[in-house]
Amino acid sequence: xxxxxxxxxxxxxxxxxxxxxxxxxxxxxxxxxxxxxxxxxxxxxxxxxxxxxxxxxxxxxxxxxxxxxxxxxxxxxxxxxxxxxxxxxxxxxxxxxxxxxxxxxxxxxxxxxxxxxxxxxxxxxxxxxxxxxxxxxxxxxxxxxxxxxxxxxxxxxxxxxxxxxxxxxxxxxxxxxxxxxxxxxxxxxxxxxxxxxxxxxxxxxxxxxxxxxxxxxxxxxxxxxxxxxxxxxxxxxxxxxxxxxxxxxxxxxxxxxxxxxxxxxxxxxxxxxxxxxxxxxxxxxxxxxxxxxxxxxxxxxxxxxxxxxxxxxxxxxxxxxxxxxxxxxxxxxxxxxxxxxxxxxxxxxxxxxxxxxxxxxxxxxxxxxxxxxxxxxxxxxxxxxxxxxxxxxxxxxxxxxxxxxxxxxxxxxxxxxxxxxxxxxxxxxxxxxxxxxxxxxxxxxxxxxxxxxxxxxxxxxxxxxxxxx
Amino acid sequence: xxxxxxxxxxxxxxxxxxxxxxxxxxxxxxxxxxxxxxxxxxxxxxxxxxxxxxxxxxxxxxxxxxxxxxxxxxxxxxxxxxxxxxxxxxxxxxxxxxxxxxxxxxxxxxxxxxxxxxxxxxxxxxxxxxxxxxxxxxxxxxxxxxxxxxxxxxxxxxxxxxxxxxxxxxxxxxxxxxxxxxxxxxxxxxxxxxxxxxxxxxxxxxxxxxxxxxxxxxxxxxxxxxxxxxx
Numbered sequence: 235x236x237x238x239x240x241x242x243x244x245x246x247x248x249x250x251x252x253x254x255x256x257x258x259x260x261x262x263x264x265x266x267x268x269x270x271x272x273x274x275x276x277x278x279x280x281x282x283x284x285x286x287x288x289x290x291x292x293x294x295x296x297x298x299x300x301x302x303x304x305x306x307x308x309x310x311x312x313x314x315x316x317x318x319x320x321x322x323x324x325x326x327x328x329x330x331x332x333x334x335x336x337x338x339x340x341x342x343x344x345x346x347x348x349x350x351x352x353x354x355x356x357x358x359x360x361x362x363x364x365x366x367x368x369x370x371x372x373x374x375x376x377x378x379x380x381x382x383x384x385x386x387x388x389x390x391x392x393x394x395x396x397x398x399x400x401x402x403x404x405x406x407x408x409x410x411x412x413x414x415x416x417x418x419x420x421x422x423x424x425x426x427x428x429x430x431x432x433x434x435x436x437x438x439x440x441x442x443x444x445x446x447x448x449x450x451x452x453x454x455x456x457x458x459x460x461x462x463x464x465x466x467x468x469x470x471x472x473x474x475x476x477x478x479x480x481x482x483x484x485x486x487x488x489x490x491x492x493x494x495x496x497x498x499x500x501x502x503x504x505x506x507x508x509x510x511x512x513x514x515x516x517x518x519x520x521x522x523x524x525x526x527x528x529x530x531x532x533x534x535x536x537x538x539x540x541x542x543x544x545x546x547x548x549x550x551x552x553x554x555x556x557x558x559x560x561x562x563x564x565x566x567x568x569x570x571x572x573x574x575x576x577x578x579x580x581x582x583x584x585x586x587x588x589x590x591x592x593x594x595x596x597x598x599x600x601x602x603x604x605x606x607x608x609x610x611x612x613x614x615x616x617x618x619x620x621x622x623x624x625x626x627x628x629x630x631x632x633x634x635x636x637x638x639x640x641x642x643x644x645x646x647x648x649x650x651x652x653x654x655x656x657x658x659x660x661x662x663x664x665x666x667x668x669x670x671x672x673x674x675x676x677x678x679x680x681x682x683x684x685x686x687x688x689x690x691x692x693x694x695x696x697x698x699x700x701x702x703x
Numbered sequence: 704x705x706x707x708x709x710x711x712x713x714x715x716x717x718x719x720x721x722x723x724x725x726x727x728x729x730x731x732x733x734x735x736x737x738x739x740x741x742x743x744x745x746x747x748x749x750x751x752x753x754x755x756x757x758x759x760x761x762x763x764x765x766x767x768x769x770x771x772x773x774x775x776x777x778x779x780x781x782x783x784x785x786x787x788x789x790x791x792x793x794x795x796x797x798x799x800x801x802x803x804x805x806x807x808x809x810x811x812x813x814x815x816x817x818x819x820x821x822x823x824x825x826x827x828x829x830x831x832x833x834x835x836x837x838x839x840x841x842x843x844x845x846x847x848x849x850x851x852x853x854x855x856x857x858x859x860x861x862x863x864x865x866x867x868x869x870x871x872x873x874x875x876x877x878x879x880x881x882x883x884x885x886x887x888x889x890x891x892x893x894x895x896x897x898x899x900x901x902x903x904x905x906x907x908x909x910x911x912x913x914x915x916x917x918x919x920x921x922x923x924x925x926x927x928x929x930x931x932x933x934x
Binding site: 497 | 713716719723757783804805806807808809
């Protein structure tokens with residue numbers, strides 16, 4: 235995942251740097267100045283040499299005293315004329331004392347001593363000065379050095395000096411880097427909180443909002459943040475009202491049922507023997523209504539992930555042993571059996587009421603479809619990432635195309651049989667959502683020897699893993 | 704003042720319930736809102752209060768909470784929502800039991816009778832249970848721990864009585880449930896555990912600093928005798 239920030243940053247930085255470099259390289263100043271630098275150097279050398287010749291010649295013949303007063307930066311042109319940039323001539327003795335030209339720069343003095351020591355002309359170019367030093371001998375034998383010193387070259391030429399150039403480009407890169415960092419930051423910073431808010435919202439935290447900082451921006455991203463918050467607000471309100479509706483519906487549906495049941499008992503105590511059967515029937519239907527209401531509400535809650543309860547530590551083996559035991563009584567009354575096998579205790583974190591719904595529904599479903607005299611097999615086995623519970627019956631199974639459909643609400647494979655048992659087709663839908671609420675998977679397949687095989691997978695966190703045998 | 708006070712805003716249901724209960728020989732007074740119901744419960748002295756969770760104005764939980772500030776009369780909660788959390792909250796707040804709507808009125812009658820019977824039994828059988836620093840007076844139905852009197856609800860009292868009677872041995876969940884809640888326990892019924900937890904809290908730690916009531920996994924609970932002292 236290439237970071238947005240990184241992309242903006244690098245792009246901008248490199249683009250700016252490329253533009254600057256391109257400009258510099260193709261600029262006529264640059265292309266012209268290179269020769270400019272060289273021609274300056276040539277001129278400087280010519281002038282310096284010329285001057286030094288003249289002064290040295292004079293000094294050798296006549297001595298120091300009659301040198302023309304230094305009238306400062308040149309007079310005339312070319313040889314002996316105007317130097318290409320401010321320049322001066324100095325004459326120094328062996329001890330470095332200035333004999334002519336005024337105060338000489340340190341570099342000139344050093345060079346003169348060096349020239350006297352070496353006994354020959356030395357030319358030196360430093361960043362700021364161009365120097366020519368020539369040792370001479372006066373008529374009195376006195377040894378002296380004539381030094382021509384050019385001061386700093388024209389600004390631009392100085393700029394083109396590689397060292398200075400490199401340094402300046404370096405600073406430029408850093409500054410541009412800083413700017414592009416800031417730009418990338420400003421653009422990509424609201425994305426992270428936006429992403430976080432979106433993720434929290436989709437995970438069920440309806441109070442998730444992007445936050446002040448991003449929403450205050452006046453650009454498109456700010457608008458996006460504000461739109462998101464408005465959307466989250468609306469969803470929270472909708473779901474909130476839906477939750478209230480759920481609770482009210484539950485109350486509203488169950489109130490008449492409650493009255494019905496009490497009235498029924500009153501009727502029983504008053505009615506004669508003949509009415510018993512009908513009253514029993516009424517009681518059964520009332521029970522079905524109640525069951526349906528309960529299942530619908532549970533399904534609704536699981537769908538919307540509305541009730542995120544807390545899990546608790548439980549032993550799945552113990553749990554299923556109990557569940558199978560209970561269902562076993564009922565099954566036995568219909569000459570069917572349930573068999574449960576597990577390697578040992580299996581600890582995980584879960585919500586007992588949901589797991590009970592899930593396994594109850596699947597097991598009862600199996601008992602319903604397995605023929606009389608057969609046994610429903612429930613087995614638990616641990617695998618690398620969690621635990622699998624397989625519930626197998628010996629019934630007719632389900633067609634391949636229906637294997638997924640049976641988990642849809644109100645789907646019934648065999649209308650007649652299921653209706654007579656009181657089911658409404660919600661059992662497996664609830665079971666699936668309950669298992670999924672644990673991060674697991676519920677699926678169905680057909681056993682090669684016949685019958686339906688329902689497989690529930692539940693992940694086990696690392697902390698529990700060691701407990702599974 | 705009848706022995707049973709019913710607080711529920713469903714007028715029609717109350718009518719039916721009262722008719723049924725009267726047929727069973729149980730006298731019931733009905734109040735339709737929380738505020739008035741609370742006052743009646745506090746001023747009259749019912750032997751049992753049946754309280755609906757969804758009430759207008761003061762909710763059932765609020766009524767329960769306020770009632771518990773001054774009275775430990777047995778309270779049976781009726782919950783129409785049937786949500787697990789409602790039941791636990793009610794029990795933790797001090798309700799003795801709950802009954803989800805729709806309920807079978809015969810079962811309601813049976814429970815009412817059992818609770819009333821328990822209230823009556825107090826005066827007939829004066830005797831005391833003593834284990835370490837806890838004294839349970841079966842006559843006055845009073846309990847003192849280290850000479851300080853504590854307030855227990857009817858259910859809590861029954862549980863303590865049973866546990867102390869068999870102090871040092873385990874009492875099964877089923878037995879406890881039958882005695883205190885008049886029904887068998889089911890695998891996911893938390894009521895018993897909530898009542899035990901409330902009881903533990905009220906009793907406080909044992910003389911040696913440990914738990915007075917020990918949980919025996921998969922079986923039930925046990926009242927532990929202190930290591931020091933009598934055996």
